[in-house]
Amino acid sequence: MRSGSLFIAAVMATLLVACEQPESQGHEAIIAKDLAEIISLQDLPCEKVLSWSLQHRFNYQVVCESGHEYVVHVSDEGHVNIAD
């Protein structure tokens, strides 16, 4: 019974994910979407990225639709850090 429910949940999740992020997306949109997720994973407000710019490799300046601005960068130890 439990495995049946899990199977249905997995199928629904797969269908849900399959419907999003079409491969026709351009470069700007691909990066913007990932940056928005990186920021929200650290519980910072940014539902949608309005614009972003690459400062140098592993360092992005991001402006969110909400008006918040962040610098997203990777440390020497591979940690993703976000500064206001």
Next chain:
Amino acid sequence: MNLRTHVKKITNRPGRSAIGTPLVEKTLWLTKMVPAVAVFSGLVWMGVSTQAHTAVSPFSSHAEALQQCPAVEEEIVDLSMLAQGLKDSKAVGLIEKIRLKKAIDGLISRFSAYHVGDRRFSMGELQQQYDVLLMRIASHLQHKDLLLHQQLCNAWELIWQDLENADRFSEKFS
């Protein structure tokens, strides 16, 4: 007649010692200075152009970050091992696992297209897409699955080299 020939002709005139006259001294000085100025200008131009290239292209230098990844006993050596690690990790939820798998597959297909001549994305853009996807994965792992995060840190450049190099890419992904 070039400048050196002209100077030689002046100095070789009989009964007249041209060396020492102000005009000839200036002319000789110029002949010595022209190559030096040319070399100096070349060096300055090269310096400026290198500086401009560094400023414009963020992809020219090797990764400045990731220099102190913690050592790990078992290393991840390719993207399929990373994908398997994500699949087994308890740090990532089911839906997120599926989304990340789809994102990884999408990235591989874009590199695959690039290596067969499709230039919809440049290599620089693909590197950004790769880096940001790995930043997204690292964000999931860095506080919840330290081992996989450390493995990811160590494998970051290695996987990039597999994707960037056409031969290595076809060896790994065909």
